[in-house]
Amino acid sequence: MHKKTIEKKEKDENKISMINFLTIEKKWQKSWAEKKVFQISEKSNKKKFYVLEMYPYPSGSGLHMGHAFNYTIGDIYARLKRMQGFNVLYPMGYDSFGLPAENAAIKAKSHPKKFTEEAIKHFIEQQKAIGLSYDWTRIVETHKSDYYRWDQWIFLKMFEKGLAYRKKSPVNFCSKCNTVLANEQVHDGKCWRHTDTKVEIKQLEQWFLKITDYANELYDNLDLLKEWPERIKAMQKNWIGKSYGTQVDFEINGKIWPIFTTRADTIYGVTFMVISAQHPRLYEIVTREQKKEVDKFVNKIKSTSEKDLEGLEKEGAFTGSYAINPITKEKVPVYTGNFVLAEYGSGMVMAVPAHDQRDFEFAERYKIPIKIVIQPENQNLNLNSMKEAYVADGKLVNSQEFNGLNNREAISKITELLEKKKLGKKTTQFKLRDWLISRQRFWGTPIPIIYCEKCGIIPVPKKDLPVKLPDDINFTSERNPLIGYDKFVKVKCPKCNGNAKRETDTMDTFVNSSWYFLRYCDSKNKKEIFDKKKANYWCPIDVYIGGAEHACMHLIYFRFYTKFLRDLGLLNFDEPTKRLFNQGMLHGEDGYVMSKSRGNVVLPEEVSKTYGIDTSRLFLVSMASPDKDVEWSSSGIEGSLKFIYRIFDYYNNLKSKLGKSSLRLESRLNKVIKEITSDLEQFRYNLAIIKLRQVFESMENEKQISKKDAESFLKLLHPFCPHITEELWHKIGNKTFVSKEKWPSYDDKKINEELEKQEQQVNQTIEDIKNIIKIMKEKQNKIPEKVYLYLIPKELALYKEFNEIIEKSLNLKINISAVNDFKKYDPQNKAQKAKPGKPAIYLE
């Protein structure tokens, strides 16, 4: 073998052995744990900062690169804030109740606890291997009774305040989950977990939390959440669905039936009423003669779920009753119909066929009169030619004293009249419905309620909490094993000591996640849910990171819980998190979302073997802005690896470079410190990395660097690559943890744009030379060997400084002389072309 080859090979091998990623990672993970580097306490005079990622469901299949992406985003932020001198709360926990573990238990005839705890163990190992800087002493696991007892405690508090109640109503049922679901968990008529399973409607008596009591605040406060993505706020607004309108009291058979409308201006156009076929009081107004017809219709409706009604033809049946319009005193027929929602408004509408498309279709079908009460400006509506309802604005007609009025004005005028006559009022309606929390499943928080034959519904006394899930239970069937498990079910009534039964339903797991962020503040408290002082010190969360899929579930619920706990006097803030960051989804190389079933998952532990976890972290956030979906690329990570190699090379040979940084390098560094800091704070990680690359290139091009500047670069890199930077930090002679070092500061005075310009000038010269070389090759078929630069004397020093860089980038010798140097070599008299900022060039 050639000597050179051997050298090369040695160098290569040296490189590989030099970066044994796994050894480095393990070493620092161990060291961080031993020295409790990330443990924090509220006893600190630093300012607090709370970074939180949505805690995971500990699935049996462990975590993949998509999770790693999510946690890395938070870890980078937490590390930045820690270095910036904040007292950072950055915890992790597990949403460990839930169906998959229970289903696994049923399959294996085992206990879900076993699966859950194994999965958590695996998760923790994997998360530690990613280098996430959690304070592991604060871990929260929702399946542990020292956590869920406080779910029960909150439930009882809500019960006391009338916010937890039991009601029979039509509810969503998923046959795959074998339980009911909240409205929020029904997506497009399907179960959120089983997107191919249609939700059925069942009439059941269930437990609800009265989230609607907070509907208004939940809606209005969205405007105060300046640091939430617009998209999420829009989705929540949509979901809560606030609309302003008028309550109008119609009279049917001597009774008042209030209805809600946003179009009080059309009240003179009401020609019939429609009550929802699912309305609980429907039969109060069905006459004997019409009962058969209504029954027939209602039965037909029953077989189709509420969500399925979409796109159906408007259908209904006459109830036999008539309603009296409070303004006109006209009698109009009341129908029942399939297009009126029982749960919205009052479940009944006043129908104005001329100005509402649904009413129009219904009226056409049942030959009900249509009455025009709004005429557009430049068009004349005519009953005979009307093909659809006119829903836009116009002037009122056929409306007695309101004729001629603009319809928008008429809304408030007519409402005022109704208010004056006490026949209605201005009101607000919400789409949001109460939160159904009962689940007919085992693996969740037991609802702390006892049913007594004599006393009825009795809450479990707080001193008896927690109501624990039994460990010694057999999963033999699909059914919730609590049913019929006497040790659990049979109890004495806390009130009369008579025979009673426990509720066997458990709570929706979204209950657990509605307040877990508060428990992190005081996770080991055995006496109370949390120490008020601690929670109010750490909270609200400063940055909350998670996927957008929770926009109308968790992200609404946890706002609701926060407000409730505030009203209990436990919290002194209104919103759980100031800032919300939605990370994008990591897709596999095939372009699809990473999932086990698709077989496109990339495992961090696999990638780490060859590239190191820091390389993966760096790569994950360098691809694009972290709020965008990104695709994993096995060739892309090579680019990050190259960068890591260069950094290692640089710091391994740092000694030979230590000295004084040039003004130019100082300027560069100060500039990027400034920019990178703000990029990181705004989650523009991808841009920060580009700047890191650029400044590193400048470092490589400089002969010398000060120790401080060399250290600054490592600090800037640290949030992305915590293990490697820790390693290099020590390699260059430090004994501290870079994790705990102070984030580099910058000095605006040191940022010198003039120096940047000079460098640009030199680069321009290099470009020019290259261009000439190209032309020489093409036109003259000559390859130049030497470059002569003629400079105005003032620029001589600059080009001498860059001499080496220019030679390196051209791979040619250059010869620099001043234009006024008589002895210079200039056969073609090029020197005269030199100008300030632009040297003359001669090649040969």
Next chain:
RNA sequence: GCGGAGGUGCCGGAGCGGUCUAACGGGCUAGGCUUAGGACCUAGUGGCUUAGUGCCUUCUCAGGUUCGAAUCCUGGCCUCCGCACCA
């Protein structure tokens, strides 16, 4: 239908009034180094032109504002994502 986000070179993705053929990365092409390959390094990557120049064409499309637009305004087209008979 309502609401939100977008459309940039071969690809991912920056830029959001001049310094833009447009950062950075990937890919590709060529060259160097190598017995060879890989790795690594260097260069090129809209077109024409030129001893370092000049010109044209480009940032979804069509108009407009401006001395000047990828960037601002108006309108169209397309994509993605929520919600959807909510009275």
